[in-house]
Amino acid sequence: MRRSVAIAGLCALLLAGAVFAQRPEAEERAARKEARAAKRAAAQERAKATDTPLERWQRMTPEERQRALAKLTPERRRELQQKLQQFRSLPPEQRQQLRERYRAFSQLPPEQQNHARELFRQFNSLPEDRRPLVKREFEELRSLPESERRARMNSEAFRSRYSPGEQQMLHDLTRVFGSSP
Numbered sequence: 001m002r003r004s005v006a007i008a009g010l011c012a013l014l015l016a017g018a019v020f021a022q023r024p025e026a027e028e029r030a031a032r033k034e035a036r037a038a039k040r041a042a043a044q045e046r047a048k049a050t051d052t053p054l055e056r057w058q059r060m061t062p063e064e065r066q067r068a069l070a071k072l073t074p075e076r077r078r079e080l081q082q083k084l085q086q087f088r089s090l091p092p093e094q095r096q097q098l099r100e101r102y103r104a105f106s107q108l109p110p111e112q113q114n115h116a117r118e119l120f121r122q123f124n125s126l127p128e129d130r131r132p133l134v135k136r137e138f139e140e141l142r143s144l145p146e147s148e149r150r151a152r153m154n155s156e157a158f159r160s161r162y163s164p165g166e167q168q169m170l171h172d173l174t175r176v177f178g179s180s181p
Helices: 002-050 053-059 062-070 074-089 092-106 110-124 131-143 146-153 156-161 164-177
Strands: none
Touching: 053 074, 053 092, 062 074, 092 110, 110 131, 110 164, 131 146, 131 164, 146 164
8 A cells, every 4th residue: 555655656746747847848938939929019119110101001900990080071081092092003013112202201300391292282283294294304303413413404405394383393302302212
């Protein structure tokens, strides 16, 4: 009898030793899992700080989107939904280009952002047939080194092709947005 109690006791000690030996391993696994989760959360917070409004919108749940839309006037809601649809229909490289432009815009000081908004309004108020020409010129000017850009903008061809208002707009746009990345 004593022998069987001793064997049972020994088995219990071995079993308890195995369980206690696993506890630090399980605690270590849990700590590693917790550290990975904290790293992911920190990375998500860093990403949120640099996200565009569109990226924040994409991360929202459908319920959060509905609540955000409910706060808008019907006209603004339609406008936003239309712009979202236009964005979704763009090719991936154009969507990425827009994200990069937005990030560049958001890094401007507030007074330059306001000036840029005014320039966009001016651009959008141009006649339909002038917008593509002015946009193309802006893109070409952005691709030039500063000295070539100045020479082009001071040329007779440039002055004869664009109205004084368009010339000023192109000058201001290139000053605000500088060279293309």
